[in-house]
Amino acid sequence: MNLKTLILPVFLAAAPHGAGQNPDWQPAETPRADGFRGIWYDLGQRSEFGSKYSGGLGTYTANHVPMAHYVKEVNRTYLTWGGTPSADKRELQILVSYYNHDTGKVARPVAVQDRSPVDDPHDNGSLAIDPDGHLWVFVSGRGARRPGSVFRSKEPHAIDEWLRLPDWEFTYPQPWWFGEEGLFHTYTRYTDGRELYFRTSRDGVEWGEEQKLAGLRGHYQTSHREGDRVLTAFNRHPNRNVDRRTDLYYMETADMGKTWTTACGGEIATPVTAIRNPARIRDYSGNEDPADNALVYISDVNADAEGRPVILYITSKHHQPGPGGNPRLWKIARWTGDEWLFHEVAPALHNYDMGSIYIEDDGTWKIIAPIGAGPQKWGTGGEIELWTSGDQGATWQKQRAVTSDSPRNHSYVRRPIHAHPDFYAYWADGDADTFSVSELWFTNKAGDKLWHLPYDMDGDYAKPQRHHP
Numbered sequence: 001m002n003l004k005t006l007i008l009p010v011f012l013a014a015a016p017h018g019a020g021q022n023p024d025w026q027p028a029e030t031p032r033a034d035g036f037r038g039i040w041y042d043l044g045q046r047s048e049f050g051s052k053y054s055g056g057l058g059t060y061t062a063n064h065v066p067m068a069h070y071v072k073e074v075n076r077t078y079l080t081w082g083g084t085p086s087a088d089k090r091e092l093q094i095l096v097s098y099y100n101h102d103t104g105k106v107a108r109p110v111a112v113q114d115r116s117p118v119d120d121p122h123d124n125g126s127l128a129i130d131p132d133g134h135l136w137v138f139v140s141g142r143g144a145r146r147p148g149s150v151f152r153s154k155e156p157h158a159i160d161e162w163l164r165l166p167d168w169e170f171t172y173p174q175p176w177w178f179g180e181e182g183l184f185h186t187y188t189r190y191t192d193g194r195e196l197y198f199r200t201s202r203d204g205v206e207w208g209e210e211q212k213l214a215g216l217r218g219h220y221q222t223s224h225r226e227g228d229r230v231l232t233a234f235n236r237h238p239n240r241n242v243d244r245r246t247d248l249y250y251m252e253t254a255d256m257g258k259t260w261t262t263a264c265g266g267e268i269a270t271p272v273t274a275i276r277n278p279a280r281i282r283d284y285s286g287n288e289d290p291a292d293n294a295l296v297y298i299s300d301v302n303a304d305a306e307g308r309p310v311i312l313y314i315t316s317k318h319h320q321p322g323p324g325g326n327p328r329l330w331k332i333a334r335w336t337g338d339e340w341l342f343h344e345v346a347p348a349l350h351n352y353d354m355g356s357i358y359i360e361d362d363g364t365w366k367i368i369a370p371i372g373a374g375p376q377k378w379g380t381g382g383e384i385e386l387w388t389s390g391d392q393g394a395t396w397q398k399q400r401a402v403t404s405d406s407p408r409n410h411s412y413v414r415r416p417i418h419a420h421p422d423f424y425a426y427w428a429d430g431d432a433d434t435f436s437v438s439e440l441w442f443t444n445k446a447g448d449k450l451w452h453l454p455y456d457m458d459g460d461y462a463k464p465q466r467h468h469p
Contacts, residue, residue, distance in 0.1 A: 038438030049322030056430020379432020381411025
């Protein structure tokens, strides 16, 4: 099977959500993959303590959200990741599968798209699910030279057959379905650095005009849907330099981007073009307090029981790995309803040690992340740990190590939307110092059970391997 031949020269007869027959959609050839294999990648920017980031990056980046959904109607957790055809190759495939909670088995993955010769997980996909149950995969492009791609499952809740929309330019896709109101997509374009944009669509086929959200010569953002709102946190890149990323900004919209506000409801004109503006919740440039001078790496955005935003991020003193970045810290920013408060969680070992934050119904706040030192100490990722807070993030305690004695670092822990207690977080591993296989893992809500997804599959379904207890 030739994975590179993705588009057949015929037009489709089935219609996407909310649209009639549309000749712009074409069937995509989506063969089954041979297992849950992650992509290994090295950015290539190396210094004394290794690569700026490298290893198993199948669930990279923090700016690809969401990447997994639990769907109660079929009792499945659907997920996407960046994979590769075999252990000895670095050729990116955009893979999709699901875990069936009724059977305890995973479906053999489908290669929605082969991006080879690209090996860069910046091209990983994000996953959205429309009101009819169709899966939508937004495959990230990389600037104008590699446009983004959009795929939709032909049937609801199924991964066997897919349709493809014409490509357009977007990077770091963050698509959110709002029922019959349609699709809200916030993303990045490489205009004057990396600037933030958004578009809306009633059906995923016909799109409104592109609108710029922020243009301060560079940003990375991570968003979250909360009810009828999209919450987004982002940093800025002084003079377009991503290695100087700093400051912490927050905005939200409750009307599909027609208006944007601060956490307290004050309206903000877009695009944001001034460094000092109401969206900036913390100055990490050192202008207000030199001790605050730090780089900012955003991991996740969530909301507390009252719907107030919570941001998980890392601050660092240097863009290169190693002790020169210390103090490197996991931090929480939370809106109380009156003010933003900032709390330290734990020391971090790497700028790209991405994790996820959960707000439980009983009031417990939880972080699942590579906070522990891994076998490649100064490399991306580490050992996965579960930390909790009972006082809205003011203080944190390590509850347990989810992984231990691993041969490879674990990184980029992803939080499924409506996460099921039995599939609460998933991620990939990989040797951060040298090319290796990359396997996928998941854990339960308590973090006391660990499963390994099957690297090799012969049949259509297989049970993940239980590791502990």
